[in-house]
Amino acid sequence: MTTQKKISVLTSAAIPLNLNNIDTDQIIPARFLKGTTKTGLGEKLFYDLRYTHSGEPVEGFVLNQPRYQRYQKKNYSSDFPQILVSGHNFGCGSSREHAPWALRDYGIQVILAISFADIFKNNALKNQLLPIALPESVIFDLLSAIEESPDLKITVDLPNQSVQISALSSLDTQTPNASTQFLTQSFTIDPFRKKCLLDGLDDIQYTLTHNDKILAYENSLIKL
Amino acid sequence: MASSDTSPAAQDSHLNKVSGLCETSSQKTKRTLYQKIWESHLVHQEQGAPAILYIDRHLIHEVTSPQAFQGIRERGLTIRRPDKTFGTVDHSIPTTDRSLPIEDAAAASQIQTFEANCNAFDIEFFGVNSNKQGIVHVIAPEQGLTLPGMTIVCGDSHTSTHGAFGALAFGIGTSEIEHVFATQCLLQSPSKTMNVVVEGKLSPMVTAKDIILAIIAKIGMDGGTGYVIEYSGSAIRSLSMEGRMTLCNMSIEAGARAGMVAPDEITINYLRDKPFAPKGPHFDRLSKTWLALATDAGAVFDQTVVLDGETIEPMVTYGTNPGMAIGISETIPNADQFSSADEKAEFKNALAYMQLKENQPIKNTPIDVVFIGSCTNARIEDMREAASIARLGNVSAAVRALVVPGSYLVKDQAEEEGLHQVFIEAGFEWREPGCSMCIAMNGDRIDSGQACASTSNRNFKGRQGIGGRTFLLSPAMAAAAALHGKLVDVREMALM
Ligand code: SF4
Numbered sequence: 001m002t003t004q005k006k007i008s009v010l011t012s013a014a015i016p017l018n019l020n021n022i023d024t025d026q027i028i029p030a031r032f033l034k035g036t037t038k039t040g041l042g043e044k045l046f047y048d049l050r051y052t053h054s055g056e057p058v059e060g061f062v063l064n065q066p067r068y069q070r071y072q073k074k075n076y077s078s079d080f081p082q083i084l085v086s087g088h089n090f091g092c093g094s095s096r097e098h099a100p101w102a103l104r105d106y107g108i109q110v111i112l113a114i115s116f117a118d119i120f121k122n123n124a125l126k127n128q129l130l131p132i133a134l135p136e137s138v139i140f141d142l143l144s145a146i147e148e149s150p151d152l153k154i155t156v157d158l159p160n161q162s163v164q165i166s167a168l169s170s171l172d173t174q175t176p177n178a179s180t181q182f183l184t185q186s187f188t189i190d191p192f193r194k195k196c197l198l199d200g201l202d203d204i205q206y207t208l209t210h211n212d213k214i215l216a217y218e219n220s221l222i223k224l
Numbered sequence: 225m226a227s228s229d230t231s232p233a234a235q236d237s238h239l240n241k242v243s244g245l246c247e248t249s250s251q252k253t254k255r256t257l258y259q260k261i262w263e264s265h266l267v268h269q270e271q272g273a274p275a276i277l278y279i280d281r282h283l284i285h286e287v288t289s290p291q292a293f294q295g296i297r298e299r300g301l302t303i304r305r306p307d308k309t310f311g312t313v314d315h316s317i318p319t320t321d322r323s324l325p326i327e328d329a330a331a332a333s334q335i336q337t338f339e340a341n342c343n344a345f346d347i348e349f350f351g352v353n354s355n356k357q358g359i360v361h362v363i364a365p366e367q368g369l370t371l372p373g374m375t376i377v378c379g380d381s382h383t384s385t386h387g388a389f390g391a392l393a394f395g396i397g398t399s400e401i402e403h404v405f406a407t408q409c410l411l412q413s414p415s416k417t418m419n420v421v422v423e424g425k426l427s428p429m430v431t432a433k434d435i436i437l438a439i440i441a442k443i444g445m446d447g448g449t450g451y452v453i454e455y456s457g458s459a460i461r462s463l464s465m466e467g468r469m470t471l472c473n474m475s476i477e478a479g480a481r482a483g484m485v486a487p488d489e490i491t492i493n494y495l496r497d498k499p500f501a502p503k504g505p506h507f508d509r510l511s512k513t514w515l516a517l518a519t520d521a522g523a524v525f526d527q528t529v530v531l532d533g534e535t536i537e538p539m540v541t542y543g544t545n546p547g548m549a550i551g552i553s554e555t556i557p558n559a560d561q562f563s564s565a566d567e568k569a570e571f572k573n574a575l576a577y578m579q580l581k582e583n584q585p586i587k588n589t590p591i592d593v594v595f596i597g598s599c600t601n602a603r604i605e606d607m608r609e610a611a612s613i614a615r616l617g618n619v620s621a622a623v624r625a626l627v628v629p630g631s632y633l634v635k636d637q638a639e640e641e642g643l644h645q646v647f648i649e650a651g652f653e654w655r656e657p658g659c660s661m662c663i664a665m666n667g668d669r670i671d672s673g674q675a676c677a678s679t680s681n682r683n684f685k686g687r688q689g690i691g692g693r694t695f696l697l698s699p700a701m702a703a704a705a706a707l708h709g710k711l712v713d714v715r716e717m718a719l720m
Contacts, residue, residue, distance in 0.1 A: 020570055021445065021545055025684045030663045034316055034330035036290035036337050048686045053672045087566070089446040092479060093684060095381040096288065097397035118449055118481055119381060123397035190413070192273045203399070204299070207276055207407045213268040214409055217278055 007109055007130050007197055011155040014083035014112070015068050016146040022086055023093035024120065028102040030094075041098055042105030043071045067150060070106055082109040083154055085142055090131070091120025100127040110156045112163065114139050125193050126203065130156065132163065132187045141183075158198060162186050254523035256417050257486050258452045261392040261517070265375050267409055274411040280374040281391075282404050284311040284347070285360050286338035287665075288379030292401035293341040303345045305408045310369055311342050311349035314359045316665045319628050319655035322352060331666060358631020358657040361385040361599035365469060366633050368498025372487040372514040377404060382599050382681065383482075384475040388468035389495075390487035390517050392452070395476065415481045416526040418451040419519075422459040424533035429715045431609065432467035433601060433679070433698035435459065435531075436474040437539035437549040443529055445547035448480030451527065454519060455485050459533030465494040466605035473600045474681050477546040486518035538714055541683045541696040542586055543574035548683075549696070550586060552713045558582035577685055578693050579675075587711055589695070593676040594625040594706035595688070596652075596699050598662035601679035602630030604637050606699040610679075611643040613703035616717060619651030620709030626653045626668065628660040652706065664689050677705035 032044040049061050057064045069075060084103070090113040091099060100123045103111070110130045124131045134142075142165060146152050155164040165183040195201060207214075255263070267276040282305075289311075296303065303309065316331035318324075326332040335352060342349040350356040350363060357363070361382050364370045370386040376393035377383060379401045386393035400410060420439055440447075453475050455468075463471065468485045475483025485491075492511045495501045502510055537551040548571075550556065556575070559568045559582065575582065580589070596602070596610050607629060619625045627647050629635040635657055638644055644654045660668040662680035664687065670676045672691025679702050680687075683694035695711065704714040 020566060023545075023682075023684050025682070025687055029686060029690075030315075030665045033287050033665065034328070034334050036334060037294070038291050048690055053690050089449070089479070092445065093381065093476075093682060095379060095395035095397055097291075097379075097399060100397075115446065115449065117446070117479060119395055119397060123399065126397065126399035190274075192411075203411055204301075204403050204406045206273075207403065207409055207411065210268050210276055211407075213276065214278070214407060217267045218408075 007128060007156070007158055009155065009157045009159070010082060010109055011153055012082040012109075013079070013151055014085050014142075014146055014154050015062060015081050015108075016143045017062055017084055017086040018143050020087035020114075021089045021092055024091055024096050024099040025093055027091070027099040028096065030096075033096060033098055038098075038101045040105065041102035042107070045102040045106045076107075080107050082107055083156065084108050084111045085139065085146065086111065086113045087139065088114045090116050091124070092117035095119045095123070097123045097127070100124045100129045104129050112139065112142065112154075125197070128197065130158065130197065132156065132189075134163065134185055134187060138183075138185050158189075158194065161189060161194075254520040256519045256523045256525065257390060257454055257484055257517055258392060258415070258417055258482075259523075261373055261375065262414060264373070265392075274413045276409045277375060277412045278409055279377055279404050280308060281364070281369060281376040282309040282401075282408075283360050283364055283369070283376065283378035283380075283383070284309060284342075284349075284401065285315060285378070285380065286313045286317075286334050287315045288398050289401055290334065290337050290341065291398050292379070292405055293345070295399075295402040296345075296405050299406070301406050303347065303405045306346045306348075308408065309347045309405075310364065311338065311347055312354075312357055312360050312363055313338060313349075313352055314357075314657075315659045315663060317352065317357075317658045318666050319658045319660045319668055322656055328667060355632045355636075358629075358633065359599045359602065359659055361469070361473065362603060362630030362634065362657075365389065365465070366498065366603075366631060368495055368501030371495065371501065371510075372491060373517050377410065381476045382473050384480070385469050385473040385599060387472040387475065387482050387484035388465060389491055390484060390514065392482055392484065394482040415452040416450050418448060418453045418480070419525040419528045420453050420455050420531070421457040421528065422455065422531045422533045422536075423457040424459055426459055426462070426533050426536065427715070429538060429700055430536055431698045431700065432463050432470040434536055434539045435533070436471045436477075437541065437546070437696065438531060438536045439529070440474065440478045440547050441539070441549040442531065443478055445477060445545045446479040447547075448475060448478035451480050453478070453480045453483045454525070455483060456519075457530075457533070460485060461488065463490075464605060465490060466603040469603065470600055470606075474546065477681055487514040488518075538698060538701050540586055540701065540711060541694070542578060542580055543571070544577055544683055544685050545574070546681065546683060546696060548574060552587055552701070552711065553585075555583055555585050556580055579673075587713060589711045590675060591623060591677045591695070591705045591710055592674040593661075593670045594619075594623055594652075594702050595628070595661040595676055595678040595680065596626065596702050597628030597630070597655075597660050598678075598680035599630065599659070600662075600681045601699050602628060602634060602657075604634050606679065607634065607638045607643050608641070610699035610703040611638075611646040613700050613707070613714060613717065614650040614652060615646045617650065617707040619706045622709045623706050624653075625651065625706040626655060626661060628655040628668075629657050631657050650707070661688050663687065664692075677702045677711065
């Protein structure tokens with residue numbers, strides 16, 4: 001696993017994955033699920049979108065652009081994009097947590113999408129992978145802005161629940177010194193989940209602080 | 225502990241709580257089935273935190289559990305309630321001769337790790353050599369491990385299947401498996417509720433599979449996101465438990481957290497005499513409380529969707545997600561029928577992948593492989609339904625057809641009824657139980673470009689093998705496709 005650093009404020013370029021209904025079978029195909037650990041899955045991320053049946057890289061698939069190749073290029077530099085942008089219903093299908101593990105292993109910390117499937121969202125939040133739903137128009141603008149200017153930087157500010165897109169700084173090269181203009185978009189997140197992410201709080205530790213309540217509940221059950 | 229299989233696990237009951245709550249609050253609040261189960265399992269809820277919900281049944285399998293066992297070890301914890309935890313091997317297990325060693329080293333190691341973990345933590349499991357092994361969502365109901373009013377979780381999205389019994393059942397990730405191991409609870413926020421009402425009498429050869437495909441086609445593959453669905457109406461009530469399981473199984477294909485059907489006499493009759501179900505007077509007492517779980521008249525759902533059961537025909541998917549489904553007599557839509565540029569593009573992309581054309585009839589599409597199996601459609605009724613068609617002819621020379629029963633109990637029952645002979649004589653392969661070609665992890669898969677008529681639940685690109693094209697349909701429709709080498713309307717066959 002790559003660094004399990006906590007998310008607080010993150011500034012990074014983003015990978016544009018302009019597709020809807022990305023299911024977990026696409027994120028990590030089932031035949032790579034035979035391991036018994038969480039590691040090394042990034043290499044197989046989006047495998048069947050990245051490679052043809054005969055193992056040739058699929059031309060035109062975004063992760064095959066040199067700047068987004070992590071494993072082939074051994075690109076572990078700190079400015080490797082840590083944000084993924086995608087469409088509707090990201091992470092639908094199977095409940096495999098291998099999907100967020102693979103994304104994290106590839107270096108992704110934040111996913112900006114129009115909507116997320118339920119189980120995926122839960123799984124992501126438990127792996128320091130932040131799923132942020134943004135309005136369709138913002139995602140569309142963002143995808144085209146990245147297309148034009150792949151170095152475009154996005155700042156995700158979890159404490160303030162905002163996403164800032166540095167629109168002018170990289171788009172308008174005529175006036176590089178113009179004070180950077182941002183599109184700022186707020187997002188919502190469950191307050192408990194936010195606290196867990198910021199404090200590195202663990203669900204199991206939290207629940208076990210209420211062990212007395214669990215015991216009381218178990219005792220209240222009528223034995224048949 | 226290997227599977228001793230005979231001693232019923234100690235059953236705790238929340239149901240007296242449930243019915244108690246009913247009496248005191250029925251005047252004030254009308255509650256849905258979901259809300260009743262939720263409230264009776266609420267352990268604690270702090271301000272600003274999710275609810276701590278008690279879990280009655282935890283089902284585990286080889287693919288999603290190893291990292292959770294590892295996590296428990298690393299934390300120095302143990303499994304809180306192994307007595308409420310049951311396991312089986314299904315995803316990566318071969319469906320060929322079980323007496324032979326497993327060839328795939330990774331699969332073999334995963335299965336071995338699973339069995340060792342279960343033994344180490346004293347969890348009862350139905351292993352490679354158990355005569356009760358099968359797909360996790362097939363075996364738990366047939367063993368009576370799935371009971372009405374329970375909360376049931378498993379590291380598998382099709383856990384929604386168990387909602388057919390009026391249980392709250394949903395899939396969880398590996399971190400949550402570890403959480404249930406450690407605490408026998410989950411942190412949850414309540415879902416919204418959706419009532420899907422299907423009224424009317426179904427036409428002959430129209431099955432639960434067709435109902436659920438029609439529902440997903442109507443509400444879309446994310447139409448249920450954030451919801452727990454309750455299925456109601458006369459068409460649902462008339463379904464057997466097998467049919468209700470097929471229905472609830474695919475709730476996740478509409479994005480829903482869970483699907484449920486209120487318990488009734490059909491539920492109770494199914495459960496009586498199941499090995500792990502309560503027995504005798506206990507059973508009778510409990511079954512009364514099960515009936516009281518039904519949604520109160522006048523309870524309010526966040527959303528209601530109504531379908532006319534009489535107009536549903538045998539369904540088949542044409543695209544690369546389960547929402548892309550039409551009746552067998554219909555033609556494939558065209559891009560103009562989709563409003564956004566995005567949807568148009570996705571539709572065209574799906575058709576290109578499926579090698580289909582707009583405005584063409586779906587009927588007569590050539591098929592290379594037929595798969596009858598999976599947690600959606602590999603129960604005894606599915607076997608009977610498929611066999612009733614298989615006996616009408618022989619598998620087309622161009623087709624490879626597999627029947628993979630969902631469990632050894634299903635397989636044994638089918639063999640007792642002679643169904644395996646029907647399949648074998650018609651030219652189907654009769655396999656050992658497992659997930660098989662539903663997920664193509666175990667070597668059972670289709671080749672690139674091949675078209676598969678499949679009774680499973682996901683038609684995602686490459687799900688059944690890289691480059692493979694999947695058409696989802698009912699067991700009867702799949703068997704009909706096997707005999708003809710193409711998609712046909714099973715209603716026409718049955719008349720022949
Ligand atoms: S049969 Fe298919 S959908 Fe069902 S549990 Fe197995 S792999 Fe999952």
